Amino acid sequence: MATMTRHAGSVQQxxxxxxxxxxxxxxxxxxxxxxxxxxxxxASMVGSQSVLVGWIIHLMISAFIGATFGVIxxxxxxxxxxxxxxxxxYGAIWWVLGPLLVMPAMLGMPLFMINGMTLMSLxxxxxxxxxxxxxxxxxxxx
Numbered sequence: 001m002a003t004m005t006r007h008a009g010s011v012q013q014x015x016x017x018x019x020x021x022x023x024x025x026x027x028x029x030x031x032x033x034x035x036x037x038x039x040x041x042x043a044s045m046v047g048s049q050s051v052l053v054g055w056i057i058h059l060m061i062s063a064f065i066g067a068t069f070g071v072i073x074x075x076x077x078x079x080x081x082x083x084x085x086x087x088x089x090y091g092a093i094w095w096v097l098g099p100l101l102v103m104p105a106m107l108g109m110p111l112f113m114i115n116g117m118t119l120m121s122l123x124x125x126x127x128x129x130x131x132x133x134x135x136x137x138x139x140x141x142x
Contacts, residue, residue, distance in 0.1 A: 009140055014074030015067045017139040018132075021087075022066015023059060025131035029124045030058050036120070045106050065094055066132055073133075080137045087133020088126055095125035 009017070033039055039054030046057060069077075069090050077083035099121045100112050 008075040008078060011071065013140070014070035016070070017136045018066040018068070018070025018074060019063045020066070020139050021132040021134075021136035022062040022064070022069065024135040025066070025087075025091075025128035026059050026062025028131055029062070029128040030055060032124050032127070033058065041103075041107075045103065061098075062128070065090070066136070069132055069136065074136065074140070077133055077136055077140070080134055083133035083137030084130055085133070087129040087131070087136070089129070090132065091125040091127070091129020092122070094129070095122045098125070 008014070030039075033042070034051065034055075039051040039058070040049045041054070042058050043050050043054035046053065048054075069087070073086040073090060077086050095118075099118055100114075103109075104111050104113065
């Protein structure tokens with residue numbers, strides 16, 4: 001129990017570690033999305049088609065998701081294994097919230113559409129979550 005208390009940190013430390021983890025996961029996931037030509041779709045949420053705008057939005061969302069991970073799961077993510085597990089769970093949650101609900105609602109597309117593209121997105125969100133959780137645990141333990 002002392003290990004959990006020592007590594008859980010203050011809310012500010014958890015948010016910072018979450019942002020670092022979110023940006024690390026966001027960079028990897030963003031590279032995957034860029035290779036798949038998805039950044040213009042991300043940019044279209046603000047009326048743009050620019051890959052750069054897509055990256056900026058994507059990294060802002062990644063930092064936000066990381067920060068909220070730190071607040072919600074940070075106290076429990078006290079080891080690499082636990083960080084990885086909670087990161088995978090959080091990635092799956094954001095797959096449902098992002099590409100299945102919020103993004104299609106913003107773009108006037110059908111909600112909860114499961115197809116090849118959304119399944120690829122699930123893989124990306126799980127990779128994002130795994131990196132987020134592992135980097136979060138590393139940052140908190142350094």
